Amino acid sequence: MRRLGGRWGRELARVRFTVEEVPSVEPWFDGPVPLGQTVLQPPPATDQPAGSARLITPGEGKRPVRITVYRRPVEARAKGEAEMARLIRDLLVEEVADLLGLSPESVDPSYDSPDD
16 A cells, blocks of 8 residues: 555545455355455435436545455465465555556556566
8 A cells, every 4th residue: 555655645545445354245146255345435315416326536525435455355365475465465456446447557557466
């Protein structure tokens, strides 16, 4: 996050980063366990007319956007500390890129590279 914060500090100022043990999935969920998730928390319902939809930008409204990393799935996927660090770095870059509407490589040029 240090590198992302240095480069994208203003855009990420109202983004909250959290770590949880495991994601909540429905019993019928069929797919790979997510390693992370971005939650765009909408403004209160009174802020927009009923039936209207609009794009929510990071930090808009009273509550921040939240990017969560799920600790146990990340630990289960990684083989060692170095791989876990790269996995978390790439996961955060992907989530931030998706949030900002950019490619992961433009968010962090070291994305998906073996070296940090």
